[in-house]
Amino acid sequence: MKPPIPKPEHFTSALRSPAVAARVGVWLGICFGICFITGLISHYAQEVSQPIAFPTTPAWGYRLNQGLHVATGTAAIPLLVVKLWTVYPRLFEGFPLGNARKMLVVGLERASIAVLVAAGTFQLVTGLLNSAQWYPWTFSFRSTHYALAWIAIGALGVHIAIKLPIIRDVLLGDVDDVKHDRPSATQEGALSRRGLLRTTWVAAGVAVVATAGATVPLLRKVSVLGVRSGEGPQGIPINKSAQAARITDGMVGAGYRLKVMAGDVEMSFTRDELLAMPQRTETLPIACVEGWSASGEWTGVRIRDLLDAIGAPAGSEVVARSLQPSGLFRVTTLQANFVDDDRTLLALQLAGQDLDIDHGFPCRLIAPNRPGVLQTKWLEALEVRT
Ligand SMILES: Nc1nc2c(c(=O)[nH]1)N[C@H]1C(S)=C(S)[C@@H](COP(=O)(O)O)O[C@H]1N2
Numbered sequence: 001m002k003p004p005i006p007k008p009e010h011f012t013s014a015l016r017s018p019a020v021a022a023r024v025g026v027w028l029g030i031c032f033g034i035c036f037i038t039g040l041i042s043h044y045a046q047e048v049s050q051p052i053a054f055p056t057t058p059a060w061g062y063r064l065n066q067g068l069h070v071a072t073g074t075a076a077i078p079l080l081v082v083k084l085w086t087v088y089p090r091l092f093e094g095f096p097l098g099n100a101r102k103m104l105v106v107g108l109e110r111a112s113i114a115v116l117v118a119a120g121t122f123q124l125v126t127g128l129l130n131s132a133q134w135y136p137w138t139f140s141f142r143s144t145h146y147a148l149a150w151i152a153i154g155a156l157g158v159h160i161a162i163k164l165p166i167i168r169d170v171l172l173g174d175v176d177d178v179k180h181d182r183p184s185a186t187q188e189g190a191l192s193r194r195g196l197l198r199t200t201w202v203a204a205g206v207a208v209v210a211t212a213g214a215t216v217p218l219l220r221k222v223s224v225l226g227v228r229s230g231e232g233p234q235g236i237p238i239n240k241s242a243q244a245a246r247i248t249d250g251m252v253g254a255g256y257r258l259k260v261m262a263g264d265v266e267m268s269f270t271r272d273e274l275l276a277m278p279q280r281t282e283t284l285p286i287a288c289v290e291g292w293s294a295s296g297e298w299t300g301v302r303i304r305d306l307l308d309a310i311g312a313p314a315g316s317e318v319v320a321r322s323l324q325p326s327g328l329f330r331v332t333t334l335q336a337n338f339v340d341d342d343r344t345l346l347a348l349q350l351a352g353q354d355l356d357i358d359h360g361f362p363c364r365l366i367a368p369n370r371p372g373v374l375q376t377k378w379l380e381a382l383e384v385r386t
Pocket residue numbers: 236237238239240245286287288289322324327329330358359360372373374375376377378
């Protein structure tokens with residue numbers, strides 16, 4: 001026997017009302033909107049070529065951006081679950097045949113919802129797994145998450161445009177209004193509509209608080225789901241250890257030299273020679289794309305001072321290369337405005353001690369307002385791009 005396919009009229013809960021769906025939808029739309037904008041900013045910050053220079057100020061800008069991105073994305077998960085629950089009986093609605101205009105509108109509406117649900121769910125699931133540092137896929141997270149963001153936001157725009165008259169009507173009315181409800185959605189349950197909405201807001205709030213401790217130190221203790229405890233050598237968590245990056249003691253031992261190159265000029269520095277140069281201390285955060293961040297007190301040589309030592313002019317772009325033998329993050333580009341910013345350091349120390357090998361000993365890059373993924377560790381060479 002075939003299992004019966006339900007019809008919309010088989011769903012009777014009075015909670016499944018446009019009056020509820022629109023209210024959850026407003027917050028879901030706000031979260032998606034913030035996620036989209038902060039996502040575009042983060043994507044641009046990681047571009048090698050930046051026609052408009054990504055600013056180096058405020059130093060904490062990327063930290064805030066990424067914290068917001070992950071917090072709103074996390075809040076969107078319970079909101080989306082409740083939203084889908086309130087509207088899913090509509091999946092079983094028939095298709096109006098006959099009137100061409102109506103078919104077109106309904107077809108467009110359904111297609112946009114299918115795309116929106118698929119792309120939105122994909123974004124939240126991949127984002128969540130990414131923030132948990134679990135990459136069970138082979139595609140490039142960054143480019144896929146970026147492409148799908150445009151699709152999701154486009155479908156959201158179509159969805160809102162089509163629904164605007166109903167949205168406006170139910171939001172202006174009372175949440176218990178039944179004007180737009182399906183005729184069968186009359187059954188009261190244990191929870192009132194206001195109760196369901198309150199529960200939803202609490203769930204979204206708990207989801208944020210449970211993860212935001214990765215960025216907000218005061219919340220660390222309550223962030224049971226925060227992947228990064230905030231702990232690590234010298235007070236900063238570690239994303240990739242030296243061992244995982246296949247950095248050996250031999251590579252960073254007495255034979256270590258930092259190469260600084262510009263055209264035909266090449267100089268190399270031992271760590272002691274770098275320590276003998278003027279040392280600067282800057283308080284700058286590591287702000288991982290995955291949402292966690294932590295502030296550190298870094299001491300080392302200004303990148304600008306090093307370039308002056310080999311006579312590279314202001315406005316030069318620098319390629320930073322790691323000793324790490326392979327991996328996506330072993331080479332990064334430091335744009336000219338970052339190179340010339342006084343706070344951009346070749347860090348040799350963290351919190352007043354020699355850098356831990358897991359934080360990039362013998363030296364690493366640290367620059368203000370820069371995605372953590374570009375703060376290259378275990379530097380082998382700085383090469384001025386000519
Ligand atoms: N060479 C190299 N540098 C790297 C990485 C890496 O994998 N290899 N990871 C980056 C990432 S994703 C982050 S968030 C920061 C983290 O720095 P930390 O481990 O000192 O906290 O280092 C960055 N520098």
